[in-house]
Amino acid sequence: MKKPNITHDNPLSRTLLAKLDYDQLTNCMRCGFCLPACPTFKETGVEPESPRGRIALMKAAVDGLMTPDQAFRDQMSHCLGCRACEPACPADVKYGQLIEQTRDAIEDHAEHSVPVKGLRKLMFNGLFPHRNRLKWVGRALSAYRKSGLQRLARGTGVMKLFPKHIREMERILPAATGRGVVEQLGTFYPAQGVPIARVALFRGCVMDVLFAGTNVNTVKLLSAAGFEVVIPNDQTCCGALHAHSGELESARGLARTNVGIFRKLDVDYIVTNAGGCGAALVEYDHLLSEDASARTDANWFAGRVIDVSELLATKGRLPAFADEAATAADPVVITYQDSCHLRNVMKSGSAPRKLMKQVANVAFKEMKEADRCCGSAGIYNVTQPEMAGQLLDHKMVHAEATQAEYLLTSNPGCLLQMKLGAERHGVSDRMKVMHVVDFLYERSAKNG
Secondary structure (H helix, E strand, C coil): CCCCCCCCCCHHHHHHHHHCCHHHHHHCCCCCCCHHHCHHHHHHCCHHHCHHHHHHHHHHHHCCCCCCCHHHHHHHHHCCCCCCHHHHCCCCCCHHHHHHHHHHHHHHCCCCCHHHHHHHHHHHHHHCCCHHHHHHHHHHHHHHHHCCHHHHHHHCCHHHHCCHHHHHHHHCCCCCCCCCHHHHHCCEECCCCCCCEEEEECCCCCHHHHCHHHHHHHHHHHHHCCEEEECCCCCCCCCHHHHHCCCHHHHHHHHHHHHHHHHCCCCCEEEECCHHHHHHHCCHHHHCCCCCCCHHHHHHHHCCEEEHHHHHHHHCCCCCEECCCCECCECEEEEECCCHHHHHCCCCCHHHHHHHCCCECEEECCCCCCCCCCCCCCCHHHHCHHHHHHHHHHHHHHHHHCCCCEEEECCHHHHHHHHHHHHHCCCCCCCEEEEHHHHHHHCECCCC
């Protein structure tokens, strides 16, 4: 559908008109199927806090029926970007693309304070795209924990200078490292037995600093299942956090870099173990659709992206999994929290469950509303701590009801958020939060 021929006086309205996909805006039938799927609408019951409501606001701003003010900006920032509305939508509205385009337009006119501008520039341009700088962050965090500075900061009350949600996040930070998966395993890891396929691992940026052990276990599990693994050392950040935060052009630049690097490899699949990264990678074809020079390679790339659980469950030569500490009479109870982007964008909610149910001496118990966002949503739990906290508290009620000894998930943000929930609710001593890959690898008969 042709965009309206309107001349806007408001600069943000003009930018929204230029950047938003008008066909997607008009595809929304206002049927309301998205309402019960939306976490923020379920929390508030307020129409503008729903996908339908936000799309109506976007269209009104583009059509010149309203001026996008601060309330408009606030509503767009309140969205988790979990995209649970998309599977529920009978018209297949690409809401995730609309919210990213809207935030990109808003960011073009944002009036951030000097400290916020500096922090955004540091994080999005100075840190995430640069592996060597991330390694130094990992080393610094490791030194902070091992040197006693962490105990000193807590003991002297220095941490009280920070907001409550930052103090809570500091308490559950995992052991960081400057030695990622390439430093530990190299850039190639052979398959055990006759190779089924050759795959490339997307190691991520935060993932390879805070959860490098999970990356290592991913490679070894893939090897045990019959896959040769290539790990290109010059890969960069996926761009998900950039896209979610209104930095779409930066996200496109990162996508071009990754597409160029992985396209040179002779691989059958590009494997990710982080739902948030995977959702960004699998949509590189859309992100670069306007770039004629990169479009073909972006399509090649997106068509090969797959989550590790999906690849193992559908293509792998799986080793035997067993929890040796449990018996058939007294199995270990586990449950699972869906990664929103893995389930809603990559359409892979069943594969992790299939793998977990194959572990001997383990009883899988489905959590109520496991498909509802935990409140992590990239950096949402930092920028919107109140709403994120409400979602997490509800999530923990359902998690505790399972009486599970292990709460598993498939995304680093979800993992940290659920660790925070276990700590906040006082159950971390009896409910261990783990990445599903780590749980499986520890119980693999070929984990040597």
